[in-house]
Amino acid sequence: xxxxxxxxxxxxxxxxxxxxxxxxxxxxxxxxxxxxxxxxxxxxxxxxxxxxxxxxxxxxxxxxxxxxxxxxxxxxxxxxxxxxxxxxxxxxxxxxxxxxxxxxxxxxxxxxxxxxxxxxxxxxxxxxxxxxxxxxxxxxxxxxxxxxxxxxxxxxxxxxxxxxxxxxxxxxxxxxxxxxxxxxxxxxxxxxxxxxxxxxxxxxxxxxxxxxxxxxxxxxxxxxxxxxxxxxxxxxxxxxxxxxxxxxxxxxxxxxxxxxxxxxxxxxxxxxxxxxxxxxxxxxxxxxxxxxxxxxxxxxxxxxxxxxxxxxxxxxxxxxx
Amino acid sequence: xxxxxxxxxxxxxxxxxxxxxxxxxxxxxxxxxxxxxxxxxxxxxxxxxxxxxxxxxxxxxxxxxxxxxxxxxxxxxxxxxxxxxxxxxxxxxxxxxxxxxxxxxxxxxxxxxxxxxxxxxxxxxxxxxxxxxxxxxxxxxxxxxxxxxxxxxxxxxxxxxxxxxxxxxxxxxxxxxxxxxxxxxxxxxxxxxxxxxxxxxxxxxxxxxxxxxxxxxxxxxxxxxxxxxxxxxxxxxxxxxxxxxxxxxxxxxxxxxxxxxxxxxxxxxxxxxxxxxxxxxxxxxxxxxxxxxxxxxxxxxxxxxxxx
Numbered sequence: 001x002x003x004x005x006x007x008x009x010x011x012x013x014x015x016x017x018x019x020x021x022x023x024x025x026x027x028x029x030x031x032x033x034x035x036x037x038x039x040x041x042x043x044x045x046x047x048x049x050x051x052x053x054x055x056x057x058x059x060x061x062x063x064x065x066x067x068x069x070x071x072x073x074x075x076x077x078x079x080x081x082x083x084x085x086x087x088x089x090x091x092x093x094x095x096x097x098x099x100x101x102x103x104x105x106x107x108x109x110x111x112x113x114x115x116x117x118x119x120x121x122x123x124x125x126x127x128x129x130x131x132x133x134x135x136x137x138x139x140x141x142x143x144x145x146x147x148x149x150x151x152x153x154x155x156x157x158x159x160x161x162x163x164x165x166x167x168x169x170x171x172x173x174x175x176x177x178x179x180x181x182x183x184x185x186x187x188x189x190x191x192x193x194x195x196x197x198x199x200x201x202x203x204x205x206x207x208x209x210x211x212x213x214x215x216x217x218x219x220x221x222x223x224x225x226x227x228x229x230x231x232x233x234x235x236x237x238x239x240x241x242x243x244x245x246x247x248x249x250x251x252x253x254x255x256x257x258x259x260x261x262x263x264x265x266x267x268x269x270x271x272x273x274x275x276x277x278x279x280x281x282x283x284x285x286x287x288x289x290x291x292x293x294x295x296x297x298x299x300x301x302x303x304x305x306x307x308x309x310x311x312x313x314x315x316x317x318x319x320x321x
Numbered sequence: 322x323x324x325x326x327x328x329x330x331x332x333x334x335x336x337x338x339x340x341x342x343x344x345x346x347x348x349x350x351x352x353x354x355x356x357x358x359x360x361x362x363x364x365x366x367x368x369x370x371x372x373x374x375x376x377x378x379x380x381x382x383x384x385x386x387x388x389x390x391x392x393x394x395x396x397x398x399x400x401x402x403x404x405x406x407x408x409x410x411x412x413x414x415x416x417x418x419x420x421x422x423x424x425x426x427x428x429x430x431x432x433x434x435x436x437x438x439x440x441x442x443x444x445x446x447x448x449x450x451x452x453x454x455x456x457x458x459x460x461x462x463x464x465x466x467x468x469x470x471x472x473x474x475x476x477x478x479x480x481x482x483x484x485x486x487x488x489x490x491x492x493x494x495x496x497x498x499x500x501x502x503x504x505x506x507x508x509x510x511x512x513x514x515x516x517x518x519x520x521x522x523x524x525x526x527x528x529x530x531x532x533x534x535x536x537x538x539x540x541x542x543x544x545x546x547x548x549x550x551x552x553x554x555x556x557x558x559x560x561x562x563x564x565x566x567x568x569x570x571x572x573x574x575x576x577x578x579x580x581x582x583x584x585x586x587x588x589x590x591x592x593x594x595x596x597x598x599x600x601x602x603x604x605x606x607x608x609x610x611x612x613x614x615x616x617x618x619x620x621x622x623x624x625x626x627x628x629x
Contacts, residue, residue, distance in 0.1 A: 074628040076437070122627060125620040128574070129629055130386070130437075131567040134560065135615040142609030149603065205627065219627055254388075254441050261438050267629065299456075302449025309442040310428065317433040 024264025024272070025312040026280035033286055041293050044286075047170075055172035057285035058164075059236040060255055061278050062178060065185060066115075066229030067256040068265045068277040070129075072202040073222045075122060076267075079133040080256070082140030083114055083230040084237070084249040089144045092154045092244025100157030107231050114140070115227020119220035137253070145246055153244030164239030174236055178278075181232075186274040198222065258309050259284055261316070329505065330579030331570040335621050337581075339568060339614070340589045347596035354599055365470065365480040365546060367591035369394075369539045371584065372483070373562040374569075375491040376535030378583040381566055382495070382508045383528045384575025385429055385436040390536035390562060392447035393421055394555030397540025399455035402550030407463050414537045421447065422533030426526030444559065451552040458551040462544060470545035483542055487535065492580045494531065504528055508575030564615055565590050570622045574629065589614075 020028070037044045063080055070077045087107045090096055096103065114136065121132045164174045189195040200208040201218045209215045230252075237248050262284070263277030287308065291301040326332055347354045373390055380387045397414050404410035421443065428439040472479050495501035503524045506514040515521045539558070544550055567573070568589050569582025590611065597607045 076629060121616065121620055126624045126627055127616075127619040127622075128567070128572070128624070130573055131563070131615065131619050134563065135612040135619070137612075138560075138564075139609045139612030139616070142605045142607070142612060146603055146605035146609060149605065216627060257437060257441070261435065267435055299449045299451075299453035302452065303446050304449075306442045306444070306446025306449060310434070310439065310446070313434045313438050313442070314428060314432045 024262065024276035024280065025316045026259075026262045026264070026276055026283045029262070029308070029312055030279060030283040030286070033283065033290060037290060041290070044290060044293060051170065051172055051175065053286055053289060054175035054178075054282065056240075056289075057282045058172075058174040058178040059233045059240075059249070060252065060259060060285060061281035062181070062229050062233040062236065063249075063252050063256040064259040064263070064277045064281045065181070065274065066226030066233075067253075068260040068263065068272065068274075069198065069222045070226045071257070071260050071265050071267060072198050072272060073219045074202055074205060074267055075129040075219055075222065076257070077115075077118065077133050077223060077226040077230075078130065078253045078257075079114065079118060079136040079140070079227070080230040080233070080253045081250050082137035082144075083111055083227060084234040084252070085141045085144040085246045086110055086114070087231050087234040088153070088238060088244045088246055088248055089148055091160070091238060092156055093148055093151060094154045095147075095151075100159050103157065104160065104235070107235070108228065111227045111231030112224055113227070115224040115230075116220070118227065119223030122223065123216035123220050141246065148246065153246075156238045156242055156244060160235055160239045161242055164236050174239070182274050182278055189274055194218075194221070255284060256281075262309065262312050264316075266317075325581075329577060331572060331577045331582050332579060332585075333570050333622055335618060336568065336570040336585055339618060340585050340592060343589055343592045343596070347592060347599075351596045351599040354596060359595070359599070361478045361480075363591060363595045364478060364484065366595060367587060368480045368483050368487075369543050369546075369558065370561055370565060370590060371587040372487045372535050372539040372542070373558045374565040374583040374587045375487050375580065376532035376539075377559075377562040378566050378569075378571055378578055378580070379491065379494070379504065379528045379535075380436075380532045381571050381573055382504050382575060382578055383525050384508045384511065384573075385525070385529065386440065386563065386573060387425065387529065387532045387536075388437065388440040388559045389421065389425065389443040389447055390532060390539075391555035391557060391559040392444040392451065393418070393533060393536040394540035394543060394558055395552050396447045396451040396454070396555075397537050398544040398550040398554050399451045399552055401463060401466065401541070401544055402455055402459055402461050404463050407465050410463050410466075411541070414541065415534065418533040418537040419530055422530030423526055425533070426522075426529035429529070430522045430525035448552075455550055455552050458549055460549040462548060462550055466541075466545045467548050468545075470542050480542075483538075487538070488580060488584060491535075491583075495580060500524060500527060505576055508577070510576075561590060562587075564611065567615060568618050570618075572624060574624070574626060 034045065043049065067077055090107050090110065091103050098106065118133055118136055121127050122129045166173045168176065197213050197218050200213050201215050205215055233252065234249060241248065259280040260277050263272065263280035265272035265277060287305065291304055353359055376390060377387055400414055400417060401410040404413065425440055425443055428434045429436045470479060474482055495504065503519050506519055507521050507524055511521050543554060565586035566578065566583050569586035571578030571582045593607060593611055
């Protein structure tokens with residue numbers, strides 16, 4: 001018995017194998033996708049294309065940061081479509097006569113406020129997070145469309161378009177911003193008290209509560225942060241599109257949920273970091289493009305996308321038990 | 322009264338009161354609301370949502386959620402459009418429902434995938450299949466399908482028969498069958514149910530299959546009512562049905578909720594849609610209003626846990 005345990009510990013191949021098996025499914029899937037792309041569509045792996053993909057993944061990546069944080073606290077945020085509608089309205093409708101920078105600041109405040117309200121209802125009134133954030137999304141989207149029904153959407157402020165579409169030395173600024181956000185967040189997650197608290201609350205809310213950890217406050221902060229990242233994600237999307245649209249980011253809430261799960265985050269397990277979900281966001285974006293390049297068309301794309309997420313989730317969940 | 326407000330069924334004065342208040346308001350505020358034509362119209366509008374909500378209720382009772390019912394409704398209409406007669410179309414749809422429900426149930430109960438992920442992926446997949454079978458809306462539906470929704474039985478629209486059948490079946494399942502008792506027990510605590518010798522996995526799968534079957538019934542009725550097949554027909558049904566059961570104070574954490582909750586929730590949404598339409602209010606204002614109502618209702622019905 002001890003010999004077996006010892007050989008497991010010392011055998012580098014076995015321990016490496018275990019390490020790989022323990023990785024979030026996003027990494028092996030990404031390697032697999034790269035492998036298939038290498039043989040079938042090598043042009044997808046050119047630096048130029050990868051950079052484009054990285055830029056395209058940035059909005060989903062940002063939304064996933066907020067979503068993964070909330071999921072780790074055993075909650076969920078489905079309100080991003082509503083937040084997006086509001087952001088788009090403030091920035092492009094022209095009904096709020098302020099300078100572009102002030103409008104951007106206003107969006108950030110509104111995003112934080114929406115996240116905060118979600119958090120308050122979820123923690124103080126103890127309402128279901130699925131319902132609260134869903135209702136919030138319905139309210140915001142409905143209200144914004146009703147307000148803007150008879151008005152053509154305007155242009156996105158130039159400053160936003162320029163920032164998110166520009167490049168530094170060939171690298172898209174959007175991708176750089178995304179990665180630069182991830183570094184401090186990784187630090188906050190790993191080292192600070194807040195990161196530890198999130199882990200504790202996610203692993204066992206009851207035990208966390210009894211140990212004197214401010215359970216409700218952590219969930220509240222997580223929701224507020226998630227609201228902020230929904231707004232940031234919308235900035236990127238709007239910058240890419242160039243004109244205002246309320247239909248932007250409709251599938252972002254559920255795609256960021258998929259990205260979080262594929263990135264090794266799960267409800268009720270304090271596990272997971274910042275890089276897994278980021279890799280998963282990139283992987284999903286690559287997958288969408290990859291499926292398009294096969295000329296499958298919308299039906300085949302949707303079918304494969306659904307299948308891949310199911311299979312990855314099953315493979316990962318099975319390993320946990 | 323004590324039986325009515327048994328905490329297990331989630332029925333609260335608020336969830337019961339909302340549709341009554343909305344109804345009374347509409348009687349005075351909306352023109353022609355109480356006309357016989359409008360009321361029978363209202364029932365045919367509610368059927369689909371009611372059947373979907375009853376399915377969603379059963380899944381919610383085992384602590385799950387099913388986002389795939391909207392796509393399944395769309396897929397049902399696509400599948401029946403490929404058939405010549407109802408004799409082949411209906412068994413095919415039932416087989417489809419059993420397949421989808423089993424897959425959802427196995428994914429969540431056996432492999433432990435979170436139901437949101439499992440059923441959302443399933444919704445994406447089924448939507449793809451629906452587009453694959455029928456890329457654009459068509460009105461090639463089997464002969465006789467329309468009679469499923471448009472005839473009258475003894476002077477009453479057949480929609481009432483569908484409502485009564487759906488409510489009755491769900492009531493018998495949940496309150497008069499062993500499986501119903503097991504579903505409540507599993508939703509309250511799957512671990513305890515397992516320790517008490519209940520077969521958690523088959524019962525959970527059965528709940529998902531029931532939900533898929535009700536989605537297929539909703540799809541059949543909807544295709545019959547609009548007399549066409551459309552790959553986007555189900556659209557918002559998944560979210561609408563979740564809204565409806567939440568208004569009925571069914572808890573998504575499982576174990577709490579009842580048929581009455583699903584009925585009052587679906588009735589509230591149906592009344593709002595119909596009444597505000599009569600009052601000439603834009604559908605976007607209506608959806609915002611529905612959201613506010615949902616938020617208020619859910620905030621007034623306090624739970625014990627924080628989170629999902």
